[in-house]
Amino acid sequence: MILTSRFILNSSTGAADESDKVHYRIHPFVHETSNMLSWQDALKEVRFPDVDPAETPEDGGQMSFGAGEFLDLYTEAKWHAVATCFFIDTAHNVIDYVQKIFQILRPGGLWINNGPLMYHFANTEEMSLELSWEELKSVILATGFELELEESEKCRYVENPASLLSQEFKTILFTARKPL
Ligand SMILES: C[S@@+](CC[C@H](N)C(=O)[O-])C[C@H]1O[C@@H](n2cnc3c(N)ncnc32)[C@H](O)[C@@H]1O
Structure with a gap:
């Protein structure tokens, strides 16, 4: 969780719904083989980040990460x-x-x-x-x-x-x- 958070916060830009910006695609359910209604469900793609991590709220704001x-x-x-x-x-x-x-x-x-x-x-x-x-x-x-x-x-x-x-x-x- 820490590695993933670090990557999203420090190394990714843009939001997945803005097609002109960088986004990443993963298939988190691809290893599931049981309880599938359709194999298409196992291939579902998830794009991230869903909000731009570089954007700060209009009224400012600070974020730090302690591991x-x-x-x-x-x-x-x-x-x-x-x-x-x-x-x-x-x-x-x-x-x-x-x-x-x-x-x-x-x-x-x-x-x-x-x-x-x-x-x-x-x-x-x-x-x-x-x-x-x-x-x-x-x-x-x-x-x-x-x-x-x-x-x-x-x-x-x-x-x-x-x-x-x-x-x-x-x-x-x-x-x-x-x-x-
Ligand atoms: C079930 S996850 C929840 C993570 C996140 N809050 C969420 O809702 O998805 C529990 C998290 O607590 C972290 N954790 C467990 N024990 C901890 C501790 N003693 N100090 C700091 N973090 C701890 C784990 O590494 C894990 O990231």
């Missing part, structure tokens, strides 16, 4: 917002992530999360704490966050939309604020 261990990368309480997408269940101990996000947000800062609780280290030899959403919510509140929104979203993740097999997550979408 490394999330718990070590960020230390200062300077962020207005932290967005985690299909991420918090990658932790050995999800409480460490909750505490880290609380620590690095400014007072009044917002944590926005969407994702499942498919704990990556469950059923491995490695340390893994697998909290239910009820338990995780009480940890979030005990850490000091104020929960502002809590919804369940039906969500798919990296799959061939034309496949006869589909996996649907009921993700937890929440926003939590660090009090002023």
